[in-house]
Amino acid sequence: MTFRLHGYWRSSSTWRVRIGLHWKGIPFEHRPVNLLAGEQRREEHLARSPMGHVPLLEVEEGGRTLHLAQSMAILEWLEERVPSPPLLPADPDGRARVRRLAEHVNSSIQPFQNAVTLAWIRERLPGQEREWAAHWIARGLAALEAEASRGVGRFSHGDAVTLADLYLVPQLHGGRRFGVDLSRFPRLLAIEAACRELPAFRLSEPEAQPDAPPPGSR
């Protein structure tokens, strides 16, 4: 199998999939889609992903090409096809907890900070887009802190990295970007610190990506 990841350096959904690929030791080619330049609306990208979303994972296997979209669907597929090292616990109840934490970010926080949503808010409520994003992120992280605090261990679910961590780390970065006071979330910050010691997380950081602009121009 060969893998090409169509994505954008600062997209948090792309970031999750990068961590998953690095975690499982899967080599992949970066195919940058510049969201600021509108490349997600190009015909060749829409042919792969009608919604014009990133990430889009292209998998070549046995002469055919598979296009995977939506971070959860991509990561569940990776988990099924490349089960080791795992990103989900072995027991169904544990998997339900991990998926719950991940979905909390995926469907209850991140949609409010993505580029198209912010563009709508900016147009109707000029100057309020940061407040909008910060509101939903702060609200969502407060609930996530409460849920994560019911668990023990270095990571979101015990002492092993799981999907929940792949969603948490990019979301905390989003919180910083929009000025959310993260000091209220000590459990989440401790998990983030543990994750950032791991190569799979460090290699996946937005600033380390080939399409990230040089530090002075971000």
Next chain:
Amino acid sequence: MTFRLHGYWRSSSTWRVRIGLHWKGIPFEHRPVNLLAGEQRREEHLARSPMGHVPLLEVEEGGRTLHLAQSMAILEWLEERVPSPPLLPADPDGRARVRRLAEHVNSSIQPFQNAVTLAWIRERLPGQEREWAAHWIARGLAALEAEASRGVGRFSHGDAVTLADLYLVPQLHGGRRFGVDLSRFPRLLAIEAACRELPAFRLSEPEAQPDAPPPGSR
């Protein structure tokens, strides 16, 4: 195992889980949480679900109680514990497609029409909440129509009901509620019509729930 579903008659996320339970023939008790009356912020509900979300599935088994939240996490757990009749195809690529279609609704459409989001918009942009919801639903369904049209069969993925259908049907209902012209989505409407012939879907409709107000007062 005994099941109690804490939810709200008109919540589309609760509706998805209702279909899943009925589809698998799992008897369950309804525990209405009146979102309009703010019951999701009661202490007893927050103890089960710190974000104050519905649905919340409470499972009693062997003397212990499990609380499941987030529709995708609940439905994946049901699929693992009660695999027959299935809600996911047998092959990983098919599962990835079904999860992609479901996640498209779950994370890219529905978050914009939920009650707390609409309340924020109503407060800042009085009179624009319907336009807001209709905008995201129409945009999302157009992409879903394109993605679903790449498949064949009576349902979203072939001739068997899958998770994708459990997400689609409540989302189309949301489209009608906010005045979206659904005639532009013939493939989605055909799938919906096929679903609505099935008892699991009919039993799950909001208006058939014990906490639905009488027809004249909705």
